[in-house]
Amino acid sequence: MDTAKLESAVKLIRKAKYTVAFTGAGISVASGIPPFRGKNGLWNKTSPIFLEIEFFNKKPLQSWKKIKEIFYDSLGDAEPNIAHEVLAKMEKRSFLESVITQNIDHLHQKAGSKYVYELHGTYKQLVCTECSSEYDMSFADLNYLPPTCYICKGILKPDMVFFNEPIPPFAKKRSFEEAEKADVFLIIGTNAEVLPAADIPVTAKKHGAKIIEINIKETHFTREITDVFLQGEAAEIMKQIGKLLYL
The missing domain is CATH 3.40.50.1220 (TPP-binding domain)
Incomplete structure (x- = not known):
């Protein structure tokens, strides 16, 4: 140095x-x-399509399975x-x-x-795709996918920016x-x-x-x-x- x-x-x-x-x-x-890009990056091992907002809206279950595996099964233990x-x-x-x-x-x-x-955004918060209600991630039981909104039963999405989102x-x-x-x-x-x-x-x-x-x-x-x-x-x-x- x-x-x-x-x-x-x-x-x-x-x-x-x-x-x-x-x-x-x-x-x-x-x-x-792991980082998303670069030699050991996530996108070298997994297609980023599951984080495209259009894919999530069409196939929320498929998207959530990958999101759970990559983010929620590992990030919760990170210090x-x-x-x-x-x-x-x-x-x-x-x-x-x-x-x-x-x-x-x-x-x-x-x-x-x-x-x-x-x-x-953050993985710690979920937002309803229908009524925009917000929840802490601890609200959702991710053994049952996709998680749904308590108020309107809409599908919850991690409150992080997906591809093609502002x-x-x-x-x-x-x-x-x-x-x-x-x-x-x-x-x-x-x-x-x-x-x-x-x-x-x-x-x-x-x-x-x-x-x-x-x-x-x-x-x-x-x-x-x-x-x-x-x-x-x-x-x-x-x-x-x-x-x-x-x-």
Whole structure:
């Protein structure tokens, strides 16, 4: 690890008035959650069709069987790793204002982060496709699929963004507002190639933020907007940042 770069990043965080973190699948790998893309990605082993909203609406049972297997049978046991914990401690100590995440795993909240904007929703909540009633996932018995709404008997859907669905308006609005306010912007474990997520770090840069990027390899951000690139696994680098911040 490049000690000079690490110290440079920590210096920026210490001096910053408004630091925001932007996280993706890479931050949760150390918690045992595989990324969607890449060599060991989920889409190399499973077709993403079951997460297309059109497929879900036509064949909810088939879709739910796969969703249960991939998300609900594994995510419930996942625990935050040191990277999530350091971000939560940074927030507590006023080194961090908020987290914008593309993850649906709820691990930032589980680690103790209070201000989390979930661009792609969360697996922890279910929403009725008929009347839009919302339920905590603990409401549903996933031994009986697809789960249905207590009020109208409509089919419940995980409250996460499926392919061809829009980003939740509130999360999108707040994410861009946070990016505009930031004077330091941390990119952690994501190359964010999908819009509108890809525009959020760019917005921060346009509004004068210094960009610190933590990724296992270079991304399009590294060449275009990053000021300090820390190459490596999110958990290991965030652990070092935590030490230097005396968290």
